[in-house]
Amino acid sequence: MKQLTTLLKEFEEKIKSLSEELNSLQTRAYALEDENEKLRKEIMDIYQYYLKDSAAVKGKQTGSKQGIENLNRLYNEGFHICNLHFGQFRSEGDCLFCRSFLEKR
């Protein structure tokens, strides 16, 4: 009988840990979906900018300026723009590599 209860206890703990894992996976999935949505929007925005740009047939310089501005905006909205993690969400604070890229320009 005792064995059975310990077994049951173990089983319960296992289920608990599994459900915790499931929960964390769920939150992660939501976060990823969120991020995906944001990124999609960003891409749409940038694409539209690009369309406007090409429609106006601006000079090369203004084009690259616009690009930098876009990158700057992306960075300020909380995404990496460095080649390492481009487009990923910046979870904590600034990134040395993004900053050095922006500052170089």
Add this chain to the structure above:
Amino acid sequence: MKIISTKDSLSYGIQVCQRVVSSKNPLPVLSGILLKAGDGTLTVTATDLEVGIECTLPMDIQEKGAVVLPARILGDIVRKLPDVKIVMEVNSQNFNTTIKYGQSEFNLLGLSSEDFPILPSIDFSSVLTIKQELFKNMIKQVIFAASSDDNRPIFTGALMEIGEDTVKLVATDTHRLALRTAKMENNGFELEKSVIIPGKTLNELNRIMTGEGEDVKIAFGENQIVFELPGTKLISRLIEGQFPNYKQVVPQGCKTKIKLKTKELLEATERASLLAKEGSNFVKITITEENMTISSNSPEIGKIEEQLPIEMEGEETQIAFNSKYLIDVLKVIDTEEILVELTGSLSPGIIKPAEGQNYIYVILPIRIV
């Protein structure tokens, strides 16, 4: 297998290896330590398939053989043994192990050594030799800046760059970066090489290096690195991938340059960090011609403001740093004074020892508006 040992000798070997044993490993044999009795030596080996340590001890061997014993319990037993002659005997049929000490004995169920992975052997034709003391110091000054986030494996390690006459160690978590350079003339190494060594490996190595005048020899395999100390060998997998170009991150030139006492800044920052808000955890630094003010403010608790004397060149400025990032570096700089170079409140700052050019720490400020 039968060996006669002292407590210290056995305990040393097991302690060196025990830490790499992973309790979560799916292979039961890997939660054990391999003991192998050869000609006058006992070889103790442990691995989690990422890192492996092999420690060879001179020992009175009565009968050769090998056994795998559970690491945790073996470590605990050996540490608690009395300081008397210890006889360890293994039944070669079922691997039951008897540890005899004085009038008492301890029985432990062992496993066959056949299933234990063999550590890869590496060609020692091209070896880099460094003084343990120096390498220990290099690891200490760099490894804390590595990331602990397993999602970005490259940043959990440190880049080791071997040049013609220098060895560089670099680590970053993208918020700060530590770079330590060591001049190495005649290091015996002819190749230029750069590899990413896992942080765990360097921490383990740091633990087992005694740093007393001896050398550490480093050899490279295809995707492995071996550190050889007298009596001990540590083999580790390298982290694959391209380490980012760290040179682009180090700012060239600055607008404000200050010099101050390392210890004073460390102590002031530690006090200020007590009040730094949880989460953002920053301290504010204001630099004027006369002094540096370190302040931190927590609306619910109170505020702190400290002033330190400094030598200053250039513009007055204001900047905020994560107090942990600041404290980490101040703890490992061993010169009395440091130089802090800043360019406005948004650009990364540089911290380096006042003397010598061998260490640079780049730290990103926190934006305060």
